[in-house]
Amino acid sequence: MQQNEPSNIDNKDLSSQFTKLLNGLKHKMNSVYHERSDVNKLAINRGMPPFVMREIMSVNPFSAVIPTEFGGLGGDVKESIALMAAASYESLALSLTFGINMALFLQPVMKSAQPEAKAAVLKRFIEQQNMGGLMITEPDFGSDALSMRTSYTENESYAHLQGTKHWAGLTGWADFWLLTARKNTGDDRLARDLDFFICDVTQPNQGIVVEEFFENLGLYQIPYGRNRIDVQIPGVQKLVPEKSGVKLMLDLLHRSRMSFPGMAMGFIQRMLDEAITHCQKRFVSGKNLLGYDQVQQRLSQLQAYFTTVSAYCVNSSKKAGLANDLSMMGVEANAVKSLATDMMQSASQTLLQLVGAKGYKLNHIAGRSTVDSRPFQIFEGSNDMLYSQITESVIKLMRKAKQGNLLEFLKTYDITANAAKEVKELFNFELDYSIPQRKLVEMGQILSRVISLDHVLQLANEGFSRELIDGAITHLKHDMKQLLASFNVKNKTNVIEDYSASSDWLNFAGVTK
Known part of the structure; x- marks a missing residue:
């Protein structure tokens, strides 16, 4: 039996408890998004009303993936994917919030944190419904993460981290952050490897200053910004990788990319359901849209996306567990993340095309989904x-x-x-x-x-x-x-940087007769 793998009896108990939790989450989402408020109005305002997250977090969704010895249900990747899928059917921003907490914070903490720090973090997630995020990206180093300039020096008691991070989801919200930094080896030279630290912003000398909140395009309910890092983190809060910090980061990112189908699953299913419902009710020239061949082609494409992402979810549930090292699974993880997110954007474009003009509103699910799904093709690579x-x-x-x-x-x-x-x-x-x-x-x-x-x-x-x-x-x-x-x-065409010469069309339009 692999490490952290529960017995058959535990699996049966987990299934029952998780089903209860998942149903509770769906009930709460229906309440906050459809009964107590209107998701179409909530989604066009920045931030999230306190009652929304309070109600959703009251079912303790992250407990599903926390080991039983820390008070959780003992689930793993399958449960995290199912939670993200349920959330993304209602709100892509909420699903991404779940993904950030589970894939980018909890999973690496559970796998590589020192026992004392792990216990303290998981206890607060269970008892206080805390949240956590990950800071890797820097203003001058986006995808080139290994060139990051955030650095640290350390003594027997703590590590002193200094630098700037930006575009971290949940900026200003999260109670915990996983911070990445390279060790300063002297003379402003930084180690090639990188390290991860758990930053508890509620503790002295660990506060992170938000210098700017970004006016992000879409995903309005999630705050992003630029963060100034100048913190002193106790040594016990440094992650201990099995091999190296780079391997830890690759394992973390590949597992996260293998979890993207969770966010894609519910989202694409919602696009499909909305599209079918609209086409059943919308009549043009005496017949509903389902009677048109081009519409059938578009809807069958959506169903192909739904099926493909379903296959991703099953595959990731089997392969991406914490007991497995995913650092060398780049090809599969990159393929799953890239195509799943391309399908998300294409699905939203299809719904927008089918709905027509009324979908071109930020408070309509078609227009909003087109904007919200676009950054998924950019972040995490x-x-x-x-x-x-x-x-x-x-x-x-x-x-x-x-x-x-x-x-x-x-x-x-x-x-x-x-x-x-x-x-x-x-x-x-x-x-x-x-x-x-x-x-x-x-x-x-x-x-x-x-x-x-x-x-x-x-x-x-x-x-x-x-x-x-x-x-x-x-x-x-x-x-x-x-x-x-x-x-x-x-096709070897290249950009002509100084393209203005002989390229003003008006000079070739002749004299108007």
Whole structure:
């Protein structure tokens, strides 16, 4: 039995208690979003009324993923994904709040915190419904996290951290923060590795100064800003990685990316339900929208997204548990995060297109969802960057295996082997190891769909709806064919920085007659 894995009896008890908690959460969300207030009005105002979080946190949702010895239910990734899915059906901002707390704070604390600090943090999450977040990103170092300049010096009692962090969700709200910093080795030189510290903002010398709250576009209920770090953190609150700080960060981020389907699941299901309901009720030229072929195509695409993300959720529940080291799972984690978030944005655009003009309002779910889902394609790694990294990793594996044929590689790669049999006619070609970055991105988009197809085929073996499976397979294959056509087009165009010469159209319009 793996570490922290409960017995069968515990699993049965967990299932029962978690079902009760999940139903309680849904009841509270219905109360605060539909009975006591209107979610469409709440969502267009910055911040969240105190009663909303008070009511939602009263069911102690994070207890689901806290070990039983600390007063929780003992759940793991499956429960956290289910909580995020339930929340995102009602509010993407609430679901992201859950994700920040569970995937970016609680999970790394439970895995790598020192016993004394872990016990203290989890006790307050259980008894006081505290919240926690993660600060990695800096103004001059976004995706280039390993170049961060936040540094620390330490003595026998504490570590002194200094720097600036921004774009941390729950800025000014969270009671705890995981802070990343590099050790100052003298002469302003910083160690290559990084370390994680638990910062308790309620304690002396651990307060974080919010220098600016950002006017973020969308996700209005979550505060973001720029934070000045000048804190003294007791040594007991430093995380202890199994190998290195970089490995800890990769394990943390990959597990979080594997959890993105939780936020995508409820959100896409809501887009699908809203779209079907609208098309059933909306009549044009004597028939409802469901009678139009283009509408059917759009709705079937939404159902393909729903099915694919369902496959992600099942796969992540099996693979992304805390007992597992995910630091080397970059290809799969990046594929899941990137394509899940691309599907979220596409789903919202589809609903907006179907609803039409009235959806182009911030207080309508179609318009709001389009804005709220967009940053998911950017944070925790821009999708363009992640797609590029997927291809680079696959090429590295192919080089190591001395394999040039993409199909032959996919047939032996554990996360594409089943899918390769379904698409063998598409990938029987030699992959150029030195393709330009724009082609790395395109190939990453293609490979993400092959990986997704593999997940969908595994879901089919679990007994999931065959009709939905067939639809998802058809759409994934269609996407691959389109993307491969683009991949095979030679395009080396570059920007002309000084483009103003001979480019004013008015000079070529002639004299008006």
